[in-house]
Amino acid sequence: MKTNKSKKLFISGNEAAVLGALDAGARLMFGYPITPASEILGTWIKEAQKNKGLQFLQTEDEIAAGFGVLGAVLGGVKAFTASAGPGHILMQDSLSMAENMRLPFVGVMMQRGGPSTGTVNFSQQEVSLAAFGGNGDGLRIVYSASSIEEMYELVKKGFDSAWRWKFPTLILGDGYLGKMKADILLNRKKSATIKSSPILKEGIISTNLRNCYSSERSLGEALRANIADWNKTKVKIAESETFMAAGAEILILAHGLVAAAAKEAVLELRQKNMKIGLWRPITLNPLDTQSLKRAVAGARRVYLFESSLNQFARIIKYELFGAEIDIKEITKPAEGFTPEEIIGLIK
Amino acid sequence: MDKLFPKSYKQETKPHLFCPGCGHAAILKQLGEAIDELGVQKNMALGIDIGCSLLAWNFFDIDTAQTHHGRTASVMVGYKMARPERLAVAYMGDGGAYAIGLQSLLHAVLRNEPITVIVVNNENYSMTGGQKSPTTRKSAEGGDLRGFKGPEMISHLAAKNAWVGRGSVGNPRQLRVLFKKALANQMENKSFSFLEVLSICPVNWKTDAAASFERLKEMEKIYSLGEIKIDDEKN
Numbered sequence: 001m002k003t004n005k006s007k008k009l010f011i012s013g014n015e016a017a018v019l020g021a022l023d024a025g026a027r028l029m030f031g032y033p034i035t036p037a038s039e040i041l042g043t044w045i046k047e048a049q050k051n052k053g054l055q056f057l058q059t060e061d062e063i064a065a066g067f068g069v070l071g072a073v074l075g076g077v078k079a080f081t082a083s084a085g086p087g088h089i090l091m092q093d094s095l096s097m098a099e100n101m102r103l104p105f106v107g108v109m110m111q112r113g114g115p116s117t118g119t120v121n122f123s124q125q126e127v128s129l130a131a132f133g134g135n136g137d138g139l140r141i142v143y144s145a146s147s148i149e150e151m152y153e154l155v156k157k158g159f160d161s162a163w164r165w166k167f168p169t170l171i172l173g174d175g176y177l178g179k180m181k182a183d184i185l186l187n188r189k190k191s192a193t194i195k196s197s198p199i200l201k202e203g204i205i206s207t208n209l210r211n212c213y214s215s216e217r218s219l220g221e222a223l224r225a226n227i228a229d230w231n232k233t234k235v236k237i238a239e240s241e242t243f244m245a246a247g248a249e250i251l252i253l254a255h256g257l258v259a260a261a262a263k264e265a266v267l268e269l270r271q272k273n274m275k276i277g278l279w280r281p282i283t284l285n286p287l288d289t290q291s292l293k294r295a296v297a298g299a300r301r302v303y304l305f306e307s308s309l310n311q312f313a314r315i316i317k318y319e320l321f322g323a324e325i326d327i328k329e330i331t332k333p334a335e336g337f338t339p340e341e342i343i344g345l346i347k
Numbered sequence: 348m349d350k351l352f353p354k355s356y357k358q359e360t361k362p363h364l365f366c367p368g369c370g371h372a373a374i375l376k377q378l379g380e381a382i383d384e385l386g387v388q389k390n391m392a393l394g395i396d397i398g399c400s401l402l403a404w405n406f407f408d409i410d411t412a413q414t415h416h417g418r419t420a421s422v423m424v425g426y427k428m429a430r431p432e433r434l435a436v437a438y439m440g441d442g443g444a445y446a447i448g449l450q451s452l453l454h455a456v457l458r459n460e461p462i463t464v465i466v467v468n469n470e471n472y473s474m475t476g477g478q479k480s481p482t483t484r485k486s487a488e489g490g491d492l493r494g495f496k497g498p499e500m501i502s503h504l505a506a507k508n509a510w511v512g513r514g515s516v517g518n519p520r521q522l523r524v525l526f527k528k529a530l531a532n533q534m535e536n537k538s539f540s541f542l543e544v545l546s547i548c549p550v551n552w553k554t555d556a557a558a559s560f561e562r563l564k565e566m567e568k569i570y571s572l573g574e575i576k577i578d579d580e581k582n
Contacts, residue, residue: 028428055428060454064421067414067451071425074392074412075433079425097415198430200392200410206357208405210413212397 008185013151013177014039014082016184017108018047020155021080024191026106028055028079030068032087035120036178037110040082062087066094066107073103074209076198078159080106084175085114088126089133095168096134100211102226103199104162108155108171110178113334122175123334124256127311130170131285137223139230141169141237142285144255145177146263149184154282156191163194165233172284174257174307176336234286242295244270245277250346251299252278253292253316253327257336258305264339269346276346284312289319296320302327303346309333353379355388357408364402368556370516370546371399374467375406377519378438381526382409387534391434392426394419396443399473403438417448420455423462434463434533441468445481445497452501456539459506463533463540465526466497469548470566477551484569494566498543498575508538512574515545517563521572528574545570 011019017040021029029048031041041058048054059065065081072079083091088109098105111126113119132138141161145151154171162169201207213219241259244266245251254262259280269276279295281287296302304327306312313329320327330345352361356379365371382388388409395404397416404413414422419437427435444452444466455462472478482495502511510532514522522544529542545566547559554562 028425030425057424057428059421060450063418064424064451064454067418067421068425068428070414071394071422071427071435072429073425074422075426075429077429079429093415093418097418101412200412200426202389202410202433204389206408206410208357208411210401210404211415212401212404212413 008183010181010183011148012039012179012181013145013148013173014110014179015043016148016152017082017155017171018043019186019188020152021159022047023188024078024156024159025193025196026078026080026159027053028072028077030057030059030065030079030081032059032062032065032083034084034087036112036175037082037084037108039178040108062090063093066091069105070094070097070103073105074199076196078163078196080108080159082108082110084110085112085118085126088129092129092133095140096136097211098168099134099136099139101209102166103168104166105168106158106162106171108173110173110175112175119334122307122336124174124258124307125311125333126172127284127308127315130172131315137227138285139167139226140285141165141167141283143169143171143282144284145171145173146256146260146280148177148180148182149186151177152186160191160193161237163196165229165237167230172256177257237283238286238288239282240288240291241280241282242291243278243280245279245295248275248277248298249300250274250276251296251302252276252342253302253304254278254306255281255284255312258307261337261339262305262342265342265346268339268343284315287315287319292316292319293323296323296325304329305337305342306331307334307336353383355379355382355407355409357405360405363406365399366550368547368549368559369399370469370548371403371467373516373519374522374544374546375403377523378465378526379407380523381530385527385530387434387530391436392430394423394426394435394437396437396439396448398440398443400438400440400443400467417443417446417451419443420448420462420464421451424455424460427460427462431461434530436530437462437464439464439466440473441466441470441482442472442480445495453504456501456504456509456541459509459539461533461537461539463529463542465529466543467546468497468543469546471548471551473548473551477548494569496570498541499577501541502575502577506538508536510536510538510540510574511576512541513543513545513570513572515563515567515572516547517545517560517567518572525573
C-alpha cells in the first residue's frame with residue numbers, strides 16, 4: 001500500500017482503517033476473518049511483514065481476539081481488533097470487561113446484515129450492539145464513519161479517545177465502506193498523543209485488578225465513579241457534522257454511508273432551491289445533543305434515514321424527548337439508500 | 348514477614364476468602380513458594396479466571412488481573428505478546444479451562460504460546476454450588492469412573508519443547524517442584540507450559556477432612572502425577 005503523505009491513494013475503507021491504526025501508534029492486532037472486515041487483518045499482516053515492530057495474531061475466534069487485545073493493553077501496548085456482525089457479538093464479552101475495568105479497547109466494526117449470519121454486505125444494525133451491547137450501561141465511545149477518509153481519521157482518533165478517557169471505543173463502518181475503494185487524498189500524520197504504559201504497572205507495589213465485586217455497594221461505588229467520568233467527558237467526546245443546516249426548513253438526520261448519500265441529496269435539492277440540510281452524528285455514543293437540538297430547532301420537517309429498523313432513531317428520540325419534534329422515520333434494515341431515492345422520498 | 352508464608356504473598360489480604368478447607372489456598376501457597384524460589388515475583392503477571400479462582404485476584408503481591416470465565420489463557424497470550432520478557436501465568440479452574448475456555452486453551456497449546464496455564468481441578472463448579480463439570484467422574488460400564496484427562500490431551504497436542512504436568516494438593520512438596528518446572532519452562536524454552544492440580548472441595552463435596560482426602564486419593568489413582576509426556580511418533 002502507498003503511504004506517501006501527499007499522494008493520492010486508491011484504497012478501501014478497510015485499508016484506511018489500518019492506516020489510521022498505524023498512525024495512532026498501534027503495534028498489535030488480533031483478529032479472526034469475517035466479511036466485510038477481513039481486509040483489515042490482511043492489510044495489517046502485510047504491514048507487519050514489512051515492519052518488525054508490528055505484531056499480529058489470527059485467533060481461534062473473536063472471543064480470543066477481544067481478550068487478546070485486553071491482555072496486550074494490560075501490558076502497555078496499543079492493540080486493536082476488527083470484526084463484523086456475529087464476530088462483533090462474540091466481542092461483547094471482552095468489551096464488557098473493558099467497560100468494567102476502564103481498559104482502553106479499540107475495535108473497528110464493519111456492519112453486515114443481520115440478525116444472524118444475515119448478509120456479508122451492509123447494514124447499520126450494529127449500533128445498539130456497539131453502544132449498549134454489554135451487560136452494563138453503555139459507557140462506550142462509538143464513532144460512525146461516513147467516508148474512507150473519515151474511517152482513517154476516526155480510527156486514529158478512536159485510539160486517542162480510548163487511551164485518554166479509558167472507555168472502550170468502537171469505530172463503525174457500514175459494510176460497503178470497508179470493501180469499497182476510492183481515490184482519496186489523505187493527510188497522513190502520526191498522532192502526537194497519548195502514550196501507552198503498562199496498566200499492570202510493574203511497580204514496587206503490585207497492581208491487582210478485578211471486575212468482580214463482593215457487594216452491591218462496592219460495585220455501585222465503582223459504577224458511580226465511571227458514570228461521573230462519562231458525564232464529565234462526554235461533551236468533549238461527542239462530535240457531529242452540520243451540513244447546510246443554517247436556515248434549513250427540512251432537516252435530514254442520518255449517519256455513516258446513509259449520511260453520505262443524504263449529503264449528495266441535500267446538495268442536489270439545494271440547487272433546486274429547497275431549504276434543506278443534514279445533521280450527522282460522528283459519535284453515536286455519546287451523542288452531540290446540543291448540536292442536534294440547535295439543528296432541529298429551526299426545521300419544519302425532520303427526516304431520519306437509517307439502514308436498521310430504529311436503532312439510530314431510538315438514540316435520537318431519547319435525546320430529543322420533550323422537544324415535540326415530529327420525525328419522519330424512513331428505515332430499511334440491512335438495505336442502503338441512494339441519493340436519488342432520498343430525493344424521491346423527501347419530495 | 349512470618350516465615351510460614353511466602354514472600355510473594357500480599358499480607359494485607361490475608362486471611363484469604365476461600366472456604367475453610369478449600370484446596371486453592373494450599374495450592375497458591377506452593378505457587379508462592381515456587382515464585383519465591385525462582386525470584387520472579389516482580390517479573391511476572393498473573394491472570395485470574397472466574398469461578399472460585401477469582402478470589403485470588405489480590406492474593407499475591409504480584410501484578411494480577413481478573414479476567415472473564417474461560418478467557419484467562421487468551422488474555423495472557425495477549426499480555427505475553429506485549430511483554431515477552433515477563434512471565435505470563437493463567438490461573439483457572441476446571442470449568443473455565445476444560446468447558447467454556449477449552450477452545451482457547453487448545454489453540455494456545457497448538458500455537459505453543461509461551462505462557463504457563465495452571466488449572467485447579469476439583470471436579471465441580473464450586474462457586475455456583477457444586478454443579479457437575481467436565482472433570483466430574485462419570486460411571487462407565489463395569490463401574491469404572493471415567494475422568495477428564497486434560498494434561499494427557501494437551502500433551503498429545505503440545506510441541507516438543509512444551510512442558511505438561513499434573514500435581515496434587517495432597518503432595519505439596521512435589522507440587523512446588525512442578526510449579527517451578529512449569530514457570531521455568533516458559534522462561535527457558537519460551538514454550539507452552541501446563542500444570543493441572545488435583546484439589547479438594549469439602550463444601551460442595553460435602554466431605555469432612557478425612558473424606559476429602561480419601562476422595563483425593565481416588566483421583567490420584569486414576570490420574571498420573573508428575574510430568575505428563577505422551578510421545579506420539581506420528582505427531
